[in-house]
Amino acid sequence: MKLNFNMPVRALFEENCVMKHSEIFAQCGASAMIVAGHSSAERCGALSDVETVLTQAGIKYIYFNKVENNPSMETVAEAAKLAKENQVDFIIGIGGGSPIDAAKAIAVLGANDMEVDELFKNQFTKALPIIAIPTTSGTGSEVTPYSVLLSKAKQTKLSFGNQYTFPAFALLDAKYTYSLGREATINTAVDAFTHCFEGYLAKRSTELSNALAIDGIRSFGECIPALLSGEFTEEIRSKLMYVSMLGGMVISHTGVTIAHGMGYCYTFFHDIPHGRANGLLMKEYVNYNYPVVKDKIDYCMETMGLSDISAFGEIMEQLVGKAPSLTDADIDKYTELTLLQKGSISNTAKDLNEERIHKLWEAVRN
Ligand code: NAP
Ligand code: ZN
Numbered sequence: 001m002k003l004n005f006n007m008p009v010r011a012l013f014e015e016n017c018v019m020k021h022s023e024i025f026a027q028c029g030a031s032a033m034i035v036a037g038h039s040s041a042e043r044c045g046a047l048s049d050v051e052t053v054l055t056q057a058g059i060k061y062i063y064f065n066k067v068e069n070n071p072s073m074e075t076v077a078e079a080a081k082l083a084k085e086n087q088v089d090f091i092i093g094i095g096g097g098s099p100i101d102a103a104k105a106i107a108v109l110g111a112n113d114m115e116v117d118e119l120f121k122n123q124f125t126k127a128l129p130i131i132a133i134p135t136t137s138g139t140g141s142e143v144t145p146y147s148v149l150l151s152k153a154k155q156t157k158l159s160f161g162n163q164y165t166f167p168a169f170a171l172l173d174a175k176y177t178y179s180l181g182r183e184a185t186i187n188t189a190v191d192a193f194t195h196c197f198e199g200y201l202a203k204r205s206t207e208l209s210n211a212l213a214i215d216g217i218r219s220f221g222e223c224i225p226a227l228l229s230g231e232f233t234e235e236i237r238s239k240l241m242y243v244s245m246l247g248g249m250v251i252s253h254t255g256v257t258i259a260h261g262m263g264y265c266y267t268f269f270h271d272i273p274h275g276r277a278n279g280l281l282m283k284e285y286v287n288y289n290y291p292v293v294k295d296k297i298d299y300c301m302e303t304m305g306l307s308d309i310s311a312f313g314e315i316m317e318q319l320v321g322k323a324p325s326l327t328d329a330d331i332d333k334y335t336e337l338t339l340l341q342k343g344s345i346s347n348t349a350k351d352l353n354e355e356r357i358h359k360l361w362e363a364v365r366n
Pocket of ligand 2: 139191195260274278
């Protein structure tokens with residue numbers, strides 16, 4: 001047994017979590033920046049809960065709601081400038097993975113004199129405290145140190161994160177996801193599942209990360225009928241948020257693998273949401289890794305109540321649909337870009353090289 005388990009986020013998960021734990025905001029400082037997407041923080045009710053507790057505690061705040069899906073380096077730089085000008089003490093990220101990831105970048109830039117592209121060197125040793133409030137059940141970003149930003153120059157997504165980018169607090173309340181439509185609920189749930197599943201199969205998996213991953217995979221299996229029917233009870237919403245949180249804890253330790261590494265091309269060039277991108281690759285991902293981690297994959301299928309990997313492939317297709325058609329030129333280009341995702345490549349159970357990545361793209365070309 002060899003473990004190095006570090007989860008420095010205080011994760012609080014319950015109904016009306018923000019109101020019930022209002023004391024944690026004053027612990028982070030006297031002035032805050034709320035970082036959100038365009039309108040979901042308002043629509044789901046999280047913004048009004050946060051504004052209420054900040055006002056009650058006498059905490060000043062500014063509201064930055066320009067974070068786009070797949071946050072850009074330009075947007076986080078703009079927000080960080082504002083955070084510095086207003087001398088904010090801490091950052092509150094409300095939203096899906098995009099605003100929470102942006103909040104992490106802003107927290108680092110707000111506490112250091114550095115340019116946005118220096119983030120990826122991961123050499124900073126401080127950041128403003130972050131409170132993360134998820135409104136999707138997908139990325140688990142509220143409990144990970146990772147921040148994924150879109151690099152227009154590199155035509156892909158790049159991530160950074162270290163000890164200092166773990167949020168101080170994660171406030172999880174599934175009621176904030178009730179406003180999420182069916183498609184977004186499915187796509188984000190598939191993302192959460194892939195974190196558990198890829199983490200479980202990853203070379204960097206450990207006994208402890210596997211325990212968390214398997215509970216996430218089991219819970220996701222219990223949600224499959226609801227994801228197929230589109231009927232999301234409060235219990236299902238809560239379970240999906242739990243899967244997402246577990247997935248975040250898993251990948252904080254294991255990292256992700258090649259499905260994530262390849263999925264970024266679908267997002268960048270086809271505007272496919274992150275979770276759906278991973279889902280589109282799942283069938284071939286399983287086929288590829290099966291010879292090397294057969295027992296582990298079979299155990300996951302059984303845990304989800306699925307007969308075998310072909311039943312899994314069918315469920316994934318029902319959930320996320322068909323992948324886009326690709327040309328030979330697309331495949332060459334995506335292979336080249338996938339090769340930049342070195343961490344995902346080295347962490348995949350079955351060894352990868354350029355030729356194998358090319359074959360994987362061929363397999364999903366349609
Ligand atoms: P997202 O990009 O944050 O949001 C997608 C869309 O959902 C937005 O249009 C958003 O609207 C809307 N939305 C969010 N919450 C809603 C709600 N409760 N009701 C209605 N609409 C809502 O989606 P995401 O899948 O959660 O995050 C994806 C990002 O996270 C990607 O950039 C991905 O690379 C990254 N990621 C990060 C990690 C990590 O560990 N940090 C892991 C995996 C993925 P608004 O624009 O109005 O907010
Ligand atoms: Zn993901």
